[in-house]
Each structure stands twice: as C-alpha cells, then as structure tokens.
Amino acid sequence: MSLVYFIAIPILASFLTPFYKNYLRFVSVLVNILLAGFAAFFYSRLPLNEFISLDSPLSIIFILDYVSFFFVSLFIGVMLFFSLYSIKEKNNTAVFVVTNIFTSGALGLILSADIFNIYIFFEIASISAYILTGLNRDKVAYSGAIKYMIVGAVASIFLLLGIMLMYLNLGYLTLSSIGAGFHTMDKGIQYLVLLSLFIGFGIKTEILPLNFWVADIYQATPTKIAALFSAVLSKAYLFVFFHILYTLKVDAPALLFLTAIGLLSFAVAELSALRSKDVKRIFAYSTLGQLGVLFLALSSANVVVVSGALFLILVHSISKLMLFFSLDLVEKKMHSTRVEAFAGFRSAFLFTIFAIGFLSLLGIPPFAGFIAKLTILKGFASMGAYGIVGAILAISLVEATYFFRLLSANQRSKKTAEIKVPLLQKIMLSLLALAILYLGLFPQGLLDFCTDAAQTLIQGVIHV
Amino acid sequence: MFNFEITALGNMFFGLTVLVFVSLFFVPNKHRSVTLYSLLFASLACIFYASDLITLFIGWEIMGWSSYFLIAKTADKQTLQKYIVFNIGGAFTLLGAIILIYGACGSFVYSELDFSAVPSGQVTAITILLLLTLFVKSGIMPFHYWVVDSYSQSNDLFSAVLSAIISKTGVFAFILIFFQIITVQYLQTPILEVVAWLGVLTSIIATFKAINEDEAKRLLAYSSIAQVGYIVTILSIMGSLSLEAALYHTVIHTFVKLLLFINVAAIIYVSKQHRFSTLGGLLYKYPLNFILLVVGIISLAGMPPLGGFSSKFLIYTALLEEHKGLLLAAVLFSSASAFLYCYKLVYGIYLGQPTNPKTEAYPRIPLRFYVPQILGAVILITLGTIPGVIVPMFNGILGSVGFEPVLYRGVFVLGSDFASFNGGVVIGAFGLIFVLILLFFVRLKNRSVKPKDRLDISYCGEVPRADVNLHYGYGMGRELSRIGLIKMILSRSSHALWQRVSTLFGDLSGITQKLYTLSAQNMGLVIFAFFTILLYMGVK
Amino acid sequence: MLETLNQTTFLHTVVAIGSFTIFTIGLVGVLSKKNLFKIFLSLSIVESSLFLFFIGSHFEVGKAAPIVADGIKLFDGHMVDPVPQAMILTTIVIGVAVLALSLTFVVNYYRLSGNIDIDKMDELGEVQ
Structure with a gap:
C-alpha cells in the first residue's frame, strides 16, 4: 500500500474518461469510496511517511500524520458526498473530470512534505479550481475565472519566490530538513521567505488584505462548486501554510501578527456581509469570516485552541456544504441568489436546513459549531487572551445579524414558489444536519482526535 | 456535557413553568408548533436544573432561538431582527462571562467555583457581563428595545409565555449567579447601587409608556418591563427579606401576566381588535372575563386584598428595613402610577360606549380561554388570603443559597419582625366593604336608564355622528404629557x-x-x- | 577585466539585477496594462524572471550542465546542482499550462462579451 494511490487514482480516473464517458459519475463515486477505504486502512498505521526516489534532503516525501489524516479524510468525505449528491447529473461529465483532478491536487497538497511538491500540487489544485470557476461557460463565469487566474498567478509567483529563496540558502527541499536549518539562515532572508510564503498562501487562504477577490469568485462559480471551495479548498491551503509555519518554528511576534490579521479578517468580512443583497456573496463573506477565525486560532500555538480550530474546520465544512447545496436548490427554482429570491421560496425542509446551518456557524448550541467555538474560547481563556474572546463574541453578533436577517426575510415575505426537494438531496442534506447535531451532542471522540492532531500540527513535520 | 441537579430554586421556577405551559395548553391557537414548544420547555428545564454554566448556557441559547422561531410566525421582520440581535447579544455576553469565569476559576461547575483568589477587576468584569445578559432578557432600560414589539407581535399565547416565564429566566439567573455563585462579598457595592436605580427607573419610564399606550398587548408588555424592574431593584439589595420579596413578586407577576395576557387574548380572539380606541363597552357581553381581569389588575397594581399586595408589601418592607428611602419613594411613585394603566385596561375594554357598532355580533369566548385565567385568579386570591402559605418554600430556597430564613408565623401572616399583616383579616375587611357597596349598587340598578343604542347619548344638545369615537376613555392619558417630566419621558425613546x-x-x-x-x-x-x-x- | 566578467559572483550579480529588471517590467505590465492578453503575458514575464534568477544563481563557472549523456553516468562535482534545473523545467511546464488556460478564458470571454479591457469587466460585484 502506498500513499501515492491517494493522488494517482483520482487523476487516473479523470484521464481515462474517454473509456467510460457516460459513467464517469459512478466511477467518481467508486474512486472516492476506494480512497475512503485507503484512509480507513491507514488509520491504524498512523503516523507514517513514504520516501520516493532519492534520499532525505532531496527526496519526494509523503507524510500522513494525525493532522494530515484529519484533512485527508475530511477531503475524501466531502468529495464522496459531492459525487453522491450529484450522481443523477448525466450531462455534467466535465464537472467530474475536473473534480477528480481537484481531489488529487488537494490530497497531494496535504500529503506532500517537501516544498517543491507542495508547489506542484498547489498549482494542480489551483488550475482545477480555475476551470471549475469557468464551468458555467458564460460571461460571468469567464470573468470570474480570469480574475481568479490573475490573482492566483500572483500567489504562485510569491510561493515560488519563497521556495527558491529557501533552496538557494539551504539546498534542501524536505520540510523537516528545512525546519531544522531555517534558523541558521540570515535573519533578513528568513523574513523574506516567511513574507513570500505568507503572501502566497495568504491569497489562497483568503486572509484580509489579500482576499478582496473572493466574493466575486464565489459569485461567478456554480453554487455547488462554491461549496467545495468554501468547504475544502481554502482549508487545504490553510493546513499546508500552518504545517510549514510550525515546522519552521517561527517566533512569537510573527504568530501574533497572524493572529491580528485573522481577527481583522474576521471583522471586516462579517461587516461586509451586513448589507449584502446576494445570498451567495453573503455565504462567501461568512466563509471569509470563518477562515479569519481559523487563521487566528491556528496561529495561537496552543493545543486546546488549535484542536478547537480543527473541530471548527470540520463543522464549517459540513455547514457550508449544507448551505451552498441548499442554496443551489433555491437558485435552480428561483433563478437568482438575491435576498428577494431567497425570501420568496417556500419549503419547510430547506428552511430547517438553512436554520441549522446558520445556527451551527454562529456557534449556537446544541449544534456542533458551539463545541468548536467553546473549545477555542476556552483555550484563549486559559492563555489569558480575554481580548480575543471578547472580539470573537462581538463579531459573531454581527454574523448573527445577517444570518437571522435571511431567516426573517424568508419567514415573513410573500412566497412566490414552492420548492420540492428531490428524495436523494433530502436524504443527503438530512445526513449533514444530523451529523451537525450528533457532533454537537457527542463531541468527545472527535475532540480527542483533534487534540492529537493539534499536537502533531504544533510539533511540525518530523520524520518517523 | 449536560449536568443537572435538583435545587429548591430550580423547583420553584420549573413549577411555575409547568403550571403556565399546562394551562396554556388548553388555549386555542392557530400557531401551535409542538416541536418548538417542546424545545422551549426542555430548554427552560435545562436552565432551571443546570448544575454547570455550560448546561445553563445551552438552555439559554436554545430558549433564545426556539422563541425566535415561535415569534417569527407572526411578527414583522424588524421586530424579529430586534429580538434576535438583542437576545443573541445577551447570550454572547453570558458566554463571555462564562469563559471569564472559566479562566478565573478553571471550572464550569457551580459548586467548584471559588472567587476568593480572583482579582476584583475580573469579578467586576464578570458581573457587568452577566448583568448585561440579565438586563437584555428582563428588558431593563436601555435594553428593553426588543421587548415591547416582540411581546405585542407574537401570537397571543406566546406573549403570555414570554412575559410570564421567559422574562423570569433573567430573574432566575440573577438569583443563581449573584446569590449562589459569586456571592455578595465579591460584588462591588456601586454596581449594585446602579442596578437598583436602573431597575426602578425602568419601572417608572415603562409605567408612563404603558399609560400612554393604545394597544392592549403593548400596554401589558410595558407593564411587564416595569414589574421585572421592581424585581431587579429589590434583588440588588441582596438581603434575606429582599430575596423573599423578589421571589414572591416573581410568583405573583407570573400569574398576573398569565391571566392578563390570556384575558386580552380572549378579547382579541372574539373581536379581532387590538386597540383600546376600537374596543369598549364589553362589560355586559363578557362579565366573567371582566371579573377575572379585575382580579388581575388588582394584583398587578399591588392593591389589597389580593396576592399583588402581599408581594408589594414585602418589597416596601425590605426597602424600609434597609433604609433605602429614595428607592422606596421611587418604587411607590411608579407603583401608584401603575393604577392609571391598570384602569385603562378596565375602561378601555369593558366600560363606556362601545366604539365598534358590531359589538353585538361578537361570538362567545371559548371556555378554554378560562383555564389559565382561572388558575391565575385562584392563585392570586389564595395568596391574598393566606399569604404565608408559600413562605416555607421560599425559606427552603433561602437556605439553599445560604441566607437566613425569614419569619414564618402561619399561613395567614406575612412579613418580618419589622412589619407584617394578616391576609385573612385584610381580605375579610375588604370583602365586607365590597359586599356592602355591591348591595348598594344592586339597589340603584333598577333606577338606571338603559340607552337604546350606542348613539343614544346627547351632549350639549348635539347628536353624535356614527364615526365619532364615543368611548369616554378615548385619548385618555394624553393630558399627562402636559407635565414636563412625563412629556420628556414619553418623547424620548431608545429607538x-x-x-x-x-x-x-x-x-x-x-x-x-x-x-x-x-x-x-x-x-x-x-x-x-x-x-x-x-x-x-x-x-x- | 575579462577575468572579472567570468567570475561566478559577478555573473550572479548580473543575473540578479537582470532578473529584477525583468520582474519590474512584468510587474508594471500587470499593474498598468488594460488589455487582458497583455496582463497575462506580463504575468508570464514575471514568472520567467524568477526562473532566470533561480537557474542563474545556481550557475557556477567551469561546471557543466547536469545532463547525463556522452559517457557520464552520474551527477558529480563537475556539474552544477541538477535540482534547480529539474524544478524549473517542471515549473515552466506548469506555467505554460496556466498561460494556455488563461488565454482560453480570455478568448472565450471576448467572444461572449466583445470586451478585452480589464476595466470594463463589470459582470461581478455587489448587486444594488
């Protein structure tokens, strides 16, 4: 068994599309089930790493420790869900071709433990994301894709710059060796490397001054694909960034700077959503806000906070999948994602799903978001950072304002259309809602795993 | 995650909840949602029986959002936004306080919290955050902004729940946190002083707003704010007798508001009118409803001989005993002004000429409306007659939070060493006078002249037109705004x-x-x- | 004089200055040109400057290109570090793919909207 299968199988499935063009959707489900099987197989063998070709400082290394396992399984879970959810879409082969490449890019990004492979998979995941944005093949979609590509190209330039500087000064590519040698470098170069990595990954993890493109991209992307961007893509980049950061053992002021940026990011994004008139953009802003929270929590270097952040990543993925997929159903019926369209649909089922998603994102019990938020806040309290606790709560209130504005609008407006949710979609969405409720009531098992993962993340990459 | 324990305090509040929910179960309502009401009920149980702060918070939040969805069935968007922003904000300050407590004491469990080693600045921060939560839930100024609209626009049954039970969760949390968890020696006296005055100012302002109000449910909502204001004031004295007074007033207010909201709901149900200016003259149509309303407002105004007097008596005694003269004066002022709006309920709905010509066509009030009303009336009359009967229960609560029990001298007597009264005697005397006056009027009744129709009244030689509002109470209360202070109160709003x-x-x-x-x-x-x-x- | 020109450090300086100049040219293009084609070409120029810098910095006078041929069986001290070359080759391939994709989008966008000016792309944004 090799970790390479995680990357090779989905990409092969895409490239062999001509052989089973009309059945790719089934193949995608199979591929994801297979990957889930692999993940289950590796679970008892954690942590492990795999060298390919050369020896240590130059080799290609894949590493599967607790924290990357967390992300791998999250990713596979989401993609499996996505492919099952869209299994009835006969004429949408293109989506599956690209999502499979997307899967392999993102899994590669998570598993790689040397910076050059990280760059390659960073690009693969990005390219598939560009294509996914342009999938609607209309003016809006192309406009979004072009914007995405310009910004993405800038991001990869900075990432490349950082990688080159590291190689020039150290002569290594593997993360663990770089981590060991990083502090022998000149202080100025260290700063420049960190800065380039921060800008490169900051654009992709959608952090404050680098995230002004995001809302437009979400608006241009097909709604279901936007769910993937929000639920998994940005988190893969987030994970890799912090994996590198903790491996390089950056000093406290740098982490504090990231915390501040995360907090600011949270505040500005939530504030922007207040007046927005497009539900898809509102969800995009909310994603930005949550990523801000994740950023600030992950940069705390505290096990409790980081475990809470990992929990939040899972909860946020589930909630955003629910919200975007439901919004997709609304959009299909109402032909718009504007707030007026959102206010006009009638469907008790979808309303419940939206309500559960919102409440969970706001961190309101008994849903899982509460556990995540509580863990993060508890961690900050034990660090004595009460200012952050207060800020998070205050900004969450802004978040509550616009989420409930949507619910109120739907409750009290004239209904123009009744949405009948197909059975498959109903079952899938209910499963997500139940998962949120279950995790909210019985979080302990997952929290324990998150604690292990958090310890691994803070420790940085080391070879077993 | 959920930890519960059964306490005397929890029992009392949960008992009130059960009585209110069970009696409301009989009331007809087209916005019945079994899921949401069960959730609300469960969350209230969760709040009252919690043994750690997280359980309390979970209950608090579930109460908040399940109420939101209940209100959302009828209220407009702006009201909903007000409700949810204030309540979620209140819940988040509670969470902030809980996190601060966790940071200070390292635990969430009530019995493990020890504030002796916590710096006083931190305790003050915790206190203020908790107070904000309680102020929002109980509608203390300036956080009462959401209360009136939400109470008046939710469906009639849920208004009663909001006023009777949900506003009391703030009182419950106050008692739980400041009497039992943080305890008085760690609290700052100036803060308590501010709380006391905020409570009483709230009650004064809300009282005048109520007097000026034309909509029955809004009037009751303001009245609810005013009454909870008293409770907060008296609680902030932090004494044995004052806690007893607060608990007593909580019980009384729960049943008064249950009675009054359902009473008004019954009228709205039959007449579809919400405003006093379109009601009136319903006395002979609905005499039973009228009598129940009178029982309610006598208690609301705190007049002898009914239950309301008992609790007001305790409040005054507690204030006097602590030498809070100014507070007492303010409470008395507000309490006396409350007569005006209480009377408005009577004349606005039942007395005078009917404004609406179709009064005769109104259907009968369904009997099911009387279940909660009669429950409330019975309890209020009982507590007027034998006011001492629930003192042993209060003593249990006082004991459980570590306070001296108050004097108990049999079921008829209520009070302390300082002052007390015998409910049996009072109600006997009032009953006698009442019977005498009733007999007098019954004799007079034969001589009174009945008008032929509602326009059969002439003044200054003019015959009124059909569209003139003939209700003599129409526009009453407007004159009050000529008084400078009251005009100022009425013209300002936190809006x-x-x-x-x-x-x-x-x-x-x-x-x-x-x-x-x-x-x-x-x-x-x-x-x-x-x-x-x-x-x-x-x-x- | 010619000796100086042939020194590794001197060459590295030239490479650094040269690639920085190209970087700036590309950057100015990205930030100031309005034509979408030109913007993407400028991005490509910026990337090329990085490639040049990386390869150039690993050049050492007197060492051969790391190509296993003509009887040479393994990498040794006579060759420059092979890793950068391999990396840059891969990166160039990726760069070409990205450029091709972006130009596809631009062409398609132009067909649908008749517009190639970045300032006139107003399909996205907050609805009023």
Whole structure:
C-alpha cells in the first residue's frame, strides 16, 4: 500500500474518461469510496511517511500524520458526498473530470512534505479550481475565472519566490530538513521567505488584505462548486501554510501578527456581509469570516485552541456544504441568489436546513459549531487572551445579524414558489444536519482526535 | 456535557413553568408548533436544573432561538431582527462571562467555583457581563428595545409565555449567579447601587409608556418591563427579606401576566381588535372575563386584598428595613402610577360606549380561554388570603443559597419582625366593604336608564355622528404629557440610539463591501503594496 | 577585466539585477496594462524572471550542465546542482499550462462579451 494511490487514482480516473464517458459519475463515486477505504486502512498505521526516489534532503516525501489524516479524510468525505449528491447529473461529465483532478491536487497538497511538491500540487489544485470557476461557460463565469487566474498567478509567483529563496540558502527541499536549518539562515532572508510564503498562501487562504477577490469568485462559480471551495479548498491551503509555519518554528511576534490579521479578517468580512443583497456573496463573506477565525486560532500555538480550530474546520465544512447545496436548490427554482429570491421560496425542509446551518456557524448550541467555538474560547481563556474572546463574541453578533436577517426575510415575505426537494438531496442534506447535531451532542471522540492532531500540527513535520 | 441537579430554586421556577405551559395548553391557537414548544420547555428545564454554566448556557441559547422561531410566525421582520440581535447579544455576553469565569476559576461547575483568589477587576468584569445578559432578557432600560414589539407581535399565547416565564429566566439567573455563585462579598457595592436605580427607573419610564399606550398587548408588555424592574431593584439589595420579596413578586407577576395576557387574548380572539380606541363597552357581553381581569389588575397594581399586595408589601418592607428611602419613594411613585394603566385596561375594554357598532355580533369566548385565567385568579386570591402559605418554600430556597430564613408565623401572616399583616383579616375587611357597596349598587340598578343604542347619548344638545369615537376613555392619558417630566419621558425613546448604532454598522458595511469588488488589477496592486509595506516594516 | 566578467559572483550579480529588471517590467505590465492578453503575458514575464534568477544563481563557472549523456553516468562535482534545473523545467511546464488556460478564458470571454479591457469587466460585484 502506498500513499501515492491517494493522488494517482483520482487523476487516473479523470484521464481515462474517454473509456467510460457516460459513467464517469459512478466511477467518481467508486474512486472516492476506494480512497475512503485507503484512509480507513491507514488509520491504524498512523503516523507514517513514504520516501520516493532519492534520499532525505532531496527526496519526494509523503507524510500522513494525525493532522494530515484529519484533512485527508475530511477531503475524501466531502468529495464522496459531492459525487453522491450529484450522481443523477448525466450531462455534467466535465464537472467530474475536473473534480477528480481537484481531489488529487488537494490530497497531494496535504500529503506532500517537501516544498517543491507542495508547489506542484498547489498549482494542480489551483488550475482545477480555475476551470471549475469557468464551468458555467458564460460571461460571468469567464470573468470570474480570469480574475481568479490573475490573482492566483500572483500567489504562485510569491510561493515560488519563497521556495527558491529557501533552496538557494539551504539546498534542501524536505520540510523537516528545512525546519531544522531555517534558523541558521540570515535573519533578513528568513523574513523574506516567511513574507513570500505568507503572501502566497495568504491569497489562497483568503486572509484580509489579500482576499478582496473572493466574493466575486464565489459569485461567478456554480453554487455547488462554491461549496467545495468554501468547504475544502481554502482549508487545504490553510493546513499546508500552518504545517510549514510550525515546522519552521517561527517566533512569537510573527504568530501574533497572524493572529491580528485573522481577527481583522474576521471583522471586516462579517461587516461586509451586513448589507449584502446576494445570498451567495453573503455565504462567501461568512466563509471569509470563518477562515479569519481559523487563521487566528491556528496561529495561537496552543493545543486546546488549535484542536478547537480543527473541530471548527470540520463543522464549517459540513455547514457550508449544507448551505451552498441548499442554496443551489433555491437558485435552480428561483433563478437568482438575491435576498428577494431567497425570501420568496417556500419549503419547510430547506428552511430547517438553512436554520441549522446558520445556527451551527454562529456557534449556537446544541449544534456542533458551539463545541468548536467553546473549545477555542476556552483555550484563549486559559492563555489569558480575554481580548480575543471578547472580539470573537462581538463579531459573531454581527454574523448573527445577517444570518437571522435571511431567516426573517424568508419567514415573513410573500412566497412566490414552492420548492420540492428531490428524495436523494433530502436524504443527503438530512445526513449533514444530523451529523451537525450528533457532533454537537457527542463531541468527545472527535475532540480527542483533534487534540492529537493539534499536537502533531504544533510539533511540525518530523520524520518517523 | 449536560449536568443537572435538583435545587429548591430550580423547583420553584420549573413549577411555575409547568403550571403556565399546562394551562396554556388548553388555549386555542392557530400557531401551535409542538416541536418548538417542546424545545422551549426542555430548554427552560435545562436552565432551571443546570448544575454547570455550560448546561445553563445551552438552555439559554436554545430558549433564545426556539422563541425566535415561535415569534417569527407572526411578527414583522424588524421586530424579529430586534429580538434576535438583542437576545443573541445577551447570550454572547453570558458566554463571555462564562469563559471569564472559566479562566478565573478553571471550572464550569457551580459548586467548584471559588472567587476568593480572583482579582476584583475580573469579578467586576464578570458581573457587568452577566448583568448585561440579565438586563437584555428582563428588558431593563436601555435594553428593553426588543421587548415591547416582540411581546405585542407574537401570537397571543406566546406573549403570555414570554412575559410570564421567559422574562423570569433573567430573574432566575440573577438569583443563581449573584446569590449562589459569586456571592455578595465579591460584588462591588456601586454596581449594585446602579442596578437598583436602573431597575426602578425602568419601572417608572415603562409605567408612563404603558399609560400612554393604545394597544392592549403593548400596554401589558410595558407593564411587564416595569414589574421585572421592581424585581431587579429589590434583588440588588441582596438581603434575606429582599430575596423573599423578589421571589414572591416573581410568583405573583407570573400569574398576573398569565391571566392578563390570556384575558386580552380572549378579547382579541372574539373581536379581532387590538386597540383600546376600537374596543369598549364589553362589560355586559363578557362579565366573567371582566371579573377575572379585575382580579388581575388588582394584583398587578399591588392593591389589597389580593396576592399583588402581599408581594408589594414585602418589597416596601425590605426597602424600609434597609433604609433605602429614595428607592422606596421611587418604587411607590411608579407603583401608584401603575393604577392609571391598570384602569385603562378596565375602561378601555369593558366600560363606556362601545366604539365598534358590531359589538353585538361578537361570538362567545371559548371556555378554554378560562383555564389559565382561572388558575391565575385562584392563585392570586389564595395568596391574598393566606399569604404565608408559600413562605416555607421560599425559606427552603433561602437556605439553599445560604441566607437566613425569614419569619414564618402561619399561613395567614406575612412579613418580618419589622412589619407584617394578616391576609385573612385584610381580605375579610375588604370583602365586607365590597359586599356592602355591591348591595348598594344592586339597589340603584333598577333606577338606571338603559340607552337604546350606542348613539343614544346627547351632549350639549348635539347628536353624535356614527364615526365619532364615543368611548369616554378615548385619548385618555394624553393630558399627562402636559407635565414636563412625563412629556420628556414619553418623547424620548431608545429607538434613536439603536437606530444610530444600526446605521453606523450599515455604513461601515457599505465601505468595507466596496473593497470586495476590487478589480483583479487593483487586487494585484493591493497585494504588491501589502508585500512592500511588510517588507519595509521588516527591514526597519 | 575579462577575468572579472567570468567570475561566478559577478555573473550572479548580473543575473540578479537582470532578473529584477525583468520582474519590474512584468510587474508594471500587470499593474498598468488594460488589455487582458497583455496582463497575462506580463504575468508570464514575471514568472520567467524568477526562473532566470533561480537557474542563474545556481550557475557556477567551469561546471557543466547536469545532463547525463556522452559517457557520464552520474551527477558529480563537475556539474552544477541538477535540482534547480529539474524544478524549473517542471515549473515552466506548469506555467505554460496556466498561460494556455488563461488565454482560453480570455478568448472565450471576448467572444461572449466583445470586451478585452480589464476595466470594463463589470459582470461581478455587489448587486444594488
């Protein structure tokens, strides 16, 4: 068994599309089930790493420790869900071709433990994301894709710059060796490397001054694909960034700077959503806000906070999948994602799903978001950072304002259309809602795993 | 995650909840939602029986959002927004306080919390955050902004729940946290002083707003704010007798508001009218409802001989005993003014000429409306007659939070060493006088002249037109605004303040939103500029 | 004089200055040109400057290109570090793919909207 299968199988499935063009959707489900099987197989063998070709400082290394396992399984879970959810879409082969490449890019990004492979998979995941944005093949979609590509190209330039500087000064590519040698470098170069990595990954993890493109991209992307961007893509980049950061053992002021940026990011994004008139953009802003929270929590270097952040990543993925997929159903019926369209649909089922998603994102019990938020806040309290606790709560209130504005609008407006949710979609969405409720009531098992993962993340990459 | 324990305090509040829910179960309502009401009930149980702060918070939040969905069936968007922003805000300050307590004491469990080693600044911060939560839930000024609209626009049955039970969760949490968990020796006296005055000012202002109100349910909502204001004031004295007074008033107010809201709901149900200016003259149509209303308002105004007097008596005694003369004067002022709005309920609905010509066509009130009303009336009359009967229960609660029990001298007597009264004697005397007056009027009745129709009244030789509002109480209360102070109270409202806050955030949002529509090229510029700035900072 | 020109450090300086110049040219293009084609070409120029810098910095006078041929069986001290070359080759391939994709989008966008000016792309943004 090799970790390479995680990357090779989905990409092969895409490239062999001509052989089973009309059945790719089934193949995608199979591929994801297979990957889930692999993940289950590796679970008892954690942590492990795999060298390919050369020896240590130059080799290609894949590493599967607790924290990357967390992300791998999250990713596979989401993609499996996505492919099952869209299994009835006969004429949408293109989506599956690209999502499979997307899967392999993102899994590669998570598993790689040397910076050059990280760059390659960073690009693969990005390219598939560009294509996914342009999938609607209309003016809006192309406009979004072009914007995405310009910004993405800038991001990869900075990432490349950082990688080159590291190689020039150290002569290594593997993360663990770089981590060991990083502090022998000149202080100025260290700063420049960190800065380039921060800008490169900051654009992709959608952090404050680098995230002004995001809302437009979400608006241009097909709604279901936007769910993937929000639920998994940005988190893969987030994970890799912090994996590198903790491996390089950056000093406290740098982490504090990231915390501040995360907090600011949270505040500005939530504030922007207040007046927005497009539900898809509102969800995009909310994603930005949550990523801000994740950023600030992950940069705390505290096990409790980081475990809470990992929990939040899972909860946020589930909630955003629910919200975007439901919004997709609304959009299909109402032909718009504007707030007026959102206010006009009638469907008790979808309303419940939206309500559960919102409440969970706001961190309101008994849903899982509460556990995540509580863990993060508890961690900050034990660090004595009460200012952050207060800020998070205050900004969450802004978040509550616009989420409930949507619910109120739907409750009290004239209904123009009744949405009948197909059975498959109903079952899938209910499963997500139940998962949120279950995790909210019985979080302990997952929290324990998150604690292990958090310890691994803070420790940085080391070879077993 | 959920930890519960059964306490005397929890029992009392849960008992009230059960009585209210069970009696309301009989009331007809077209917005029945079994799921939401069960959730609400469960969350209340969760709050009252919690043994750690997290359980309390979970209950608090579930109560908040399940109420939201219940209100959402009838209220308009703005009311809903007000409700949810204030209540979620209140819940988040509670969470903030809980996290602070966790940071200070390292635990969430009530019995493990020890504040002896916590710096006083931190205790003060915790106190203020908790007070904000309680103020929002109980509608203390200036956080009462959501209360009136939510109470008046929710469906009639849920208004009763909101006023009778949900406003009391603030009182419960106050007692739980400040009497049992943090305890008085760690609290700052100035804060308590401020709380006392906020409570009493709230009650004064709300009373005058109520007097000026034309809509029955809004009047009751203001009245509810005023009554909870008393409870908060008296609680902030933090004494044995004052706790007893607060508990007593909580019980009384629960049943008074249950009775009155359902009473008004019954009238609204049959007449479809919400305003006093379109009601009136229903006395002979609905005499039983009228009698029950009278029982309710006598208690609400705190007049002898019914239950309301018992609790007001305790409040006055407690204030006097602590030498809080000014507070007592303020409470008395507000309490006396309350007569005006109480009377408005009577004449606005039942007395005078009917404004609406179709009064005769109103259907009968369904009997099911009387279940909660009679429950409330029976309890109020009982507590007027034998006011001492629930003192042993209060003593149990006082004991459980570590206070001296108050004097108990049999079921008829209520009070302390300082002052007491015998409920049996009072009700006997009042009953006698009442019977005498009743007999007098029954004799007079034969001589009174009945009008032929509602326009059969002439004044100054003119015959009124059909569209003239003939209700003699029409517009009553407006004259009050000639008094400078009252005019000032009535003309001010927190609306402008909160509106300004809302506009401010809206404008900020408009500005930040612009950022998110930058073109790709400007985005590139931002990125390179950010890079350069950071580079420059790093080099320095 | 010619000796100086042939020194590794001197060459590295030239490479650094040269690639920085190209980087700036590309950057100015990205930030100031309005034509979408030109913007993407400028991005490509910026990337090329990085490639040049990386390869150039690993050049050492007197060492051969790391190509296993003509009887040479393994990498040794006579060759420059092979890793950068391999990396840059891969990166160039990726760069070409990205450029091709972006130009496809631009062409398609132009067909649908008749517009190639970045300032006139107003399909996205906050609805009023």
